[in-house]
Amino acid sequence: MPYVIGEDLPEAPAGARFRALLDRPGILRLPGAHTGMAALLAKGAGFEALYMSGAAMSANMGLPDLGMITVDDVCWYIRQVARASALPVLVDGDTGYGEALNVMHMVRAFEEAGAAAVHLEDQLLPKKCGHLNDKKLADPHDMAAKVAAARKARRHLYLIARTDAAASEGMDGAVARAKLYIEAGADAIFPEALVTAEMFREFARRMPGVKLLANMTEFGRTPFFTDREFEEMGYAMVIWPVSALRVANxxxxxxxxxxxxxxxxxxxxxxxxxxxxxxxxxxxxxxxxxxxxLVRTVIPEGMPQREAEGAGR
Structure with a gap:
């Protein structure tokens, strides 16, 4: 349930609380919660961390998921979700809203708004949902520079690098990019739009010791898998990004x-x-x-008189 103003406020930074959840055995389940009410309902159902989808936030504003929303738009959503639930929240950072300096601004703004973690993707604008066709990818070294910038700017924020390369560059390309992003400072990797269980397993086999995030979105290219199945395939986190929005709509x-x-x-x-x-x-x-x-406000009954100048000297 939500905290009542000033009650049960977490003392540890959100990023540290997110890391602590990942350090426990088992997969970390992150249902999408794009509003304060959704966050309260997810918390009431027993979830310990939440995910905020750029697609859900955009759609909630009546906009397509094409990188049109701003850092300030997203921070408005982060503040309500983090304050309402007091849970650590992973936020979709899209492409970082620009180049390296923009990424650093995003990281600082998201942390100040209450985010625990962010994922940054290697698409070029106008970006698309990872399960759509004709995505344009950034140069891997340009993406690595963004990851390094995010790492430099963050205080406690957990940093996840997403790669959309599997569809166009194959598994070799996706793995090569992921390794480069880890070297640049990412804490974890999000391989987007893998389409078979074998692809999920192969990616995990080729990234030993790295925390991995799986995306279980509906109406996409990934078949339905349960949280337990993802865990068995080698994944540390799973998101259901837009499910709550779809049901509510x-x-x-x-x-x-x-x-x-x-x-x-x-x-x-x-x-x-x-x-x-x-x-x-x-x-x-x-x-x-x-x-x-609360103590009732006491209204002064009269204005105190000013002492005579020089009195008491």
Missing amino acids: KAMEELYAAIGRDGGTHRMVDRMQTRAELYETIRYHEYEALDAS
Whole structure:
């Protein structure tokens, strides 16, 4: 559940808490949570860390995932998710919003907003979802320079380098890039859009000792695998990036259709979160009690008189 202002605030930096979760046995599960409410619901379901997808944030703003949102846009989302849940959050950093100096600005801004980790990808703008065709890749050494810049700028942020090279350069190209990015300072690697279990296993075999992130997005090129299957294939983290957005959008679409068809929401009430459930999720009554417990403001009754000049000398 959320912390109530000032209560149970984590003392360790978000990045350090993210590393601690990765140091434990088992795969780290990171469901997508692009809003404060989504973060609270995911935390209530028992998840200990969250993922923030650039595609979900863009779509929530009514924009396509083509690198159109800004660092400030993303920081607005980070602040609400990190504050609401107090969980460590991995954030999609797209291509870093520019070159090396822009990447350093992004890292500082994301850390200050409350992010625990970021992943940076080796596409060129306009970037695309990793599961679409015709992606254009950056020169691997240019990407390595961005990784090195991110490493230099970060304080505690966990740094993941994503490579989209498997589709166009094959496994050899993806592995070569990943090794270069690790040498440049990445803490982990995210091989995007692998399409078979054997590809996932081969990539893990060829990157021994490196923490790896798997992406389990729907309607993409990757078949459905469970968290346990990814762990058995050698992966330390798995994200479900846009799943919550897809479910929420479908439910809203059905609600609006019902209002138009039925003239009201009466046939959708059983699909809704009740007022009591909402208040429990956001701890409404605890905030209310906190507000009532605060000391009442004392208003001065009169302005003190100024002492006569020179008095007491």
